[in-house]
Amino acid sequence: MSWSSRITRGIAREALPVAGLLLIAVVDYITGPMVAVAPFYLAVLVPIALRRRATPAAVYGAVAAVMFLAVDLITVPALATTFYPYWRGFATLINFSIVMFTIPRLIAERHRLLRSEETLVRQRTELEDLNAKLVGALEELGAARQRTVEAMLNRQTTALDELKTVVATALAEGPRKMCVFDDAVSSPSRKPTGGTDAPETV
Numbered sequence: 001m002s003w004s005s006r007i008t009r010g011i012a013r014e015a016l017p018v019a020g021l022l023l024i025a026v027v028d029y030i031t032g033p034m035v036a037v038a039p040f041y042l043a044v045l046v047p048i049a050l051r052r053r054a055t056p057a058a059v060y061g062a063v064a065a066v067m068f069l070a071v072d073l074i075t076v077p078a079l080a081t082t083f084y085p086y087w088r089g090f091a092t093l094i095n096f097s098i099v100m101f102t103i104p105r106l107i108a109e110r111h112r113l114l115r116s117e118e119t120l121v122r123q124r125t126e127l128e129d130l131n132a133k134l135v136g137a138l139e140e141l142g143a144a145r146q147r148t149v150e151a152m153l154n155r156q157t158t159a160l161d162e163l164k165t166v167v168a169t170a171l172a173e174g175p176r177k178m179c180v181f182d183d184a185v186s187s188p189s190r191k192p193t194g195g196t197d198a199p200e201t202v
Contacts, residue, residue, distance in 0.1 A: 017060065020044035025067040033075050038068060038092055045096060049103035057104050061096035068092045 021044055028037035041064045049057040069089030072079070079085050 017044060017048050018063075021060075021064055021067060024064075025071055028068070028071045029075060033072060038095075041068065041096065042099060045100055046103065049100045050107065052104060053108075054101050054104040057100040058097055061100035062093060065089055065093035065096050 021041065024037065024040050024044060027040065028035075031037060045057075045060060045064055048060050052060075066089075069085060069092070072085040072088060076085070
């Protein structure tokens with residue numbers, strides 16, 4: 001975008017507010033000093049303040065106050081050498097400046113609060129996601145620990161069953177072996193019985 005087009009767009013954007021202020025100044029000049037026209041300046045200034053930042057809006061407030069003072073000096077030139085029109089112009093400048101400075105600041109603060117709220121909502125969502133991931137990790141850890149404990153218990157149970165089987169087998173075979181051993185030890189060695197031996201004759 002060229003500089004000429006930017007300047008043209010800027011002039012077109014500022015032309016309507018300036019024309020509005022000039023229209024209010026003309027009405028103020030026509031009606032004279034006996035009719036209060038200062039509130040009508042606000043009808044133009046408030047929409048300006050709603051759409052611009054504080055510094056440009058304050059400039060418009062100062063321009064409106066200068067117009068108000070100029071109309072006073074033109075309609076009542078006899079008061080140009082007195083203190084009153086300038087005091088009225090200064091008071092009007094303060095009023096317009098407060099309005100034109102406060103409204104943009106309030107709007108900026110509202111936008112900041114909205115951004116803060118969006119940030120808090122986003123952080124809350126992130127925290128909820130992290131919490132869900134943490135809960136899932138803890139559940140997986142608990143399940144893995146449970147599986148490990150069950151595997152250890154199964155191995156110990158299997159080993160205990162094998163030990164019981166070995167002990168039972170040993171206890172079942174032990175008495176038979178002892179009986180066989182006792183019979184072999186306690187029974188005397190027997191000679192073959194073929195009849196009564198005859199005495200030897202000499």
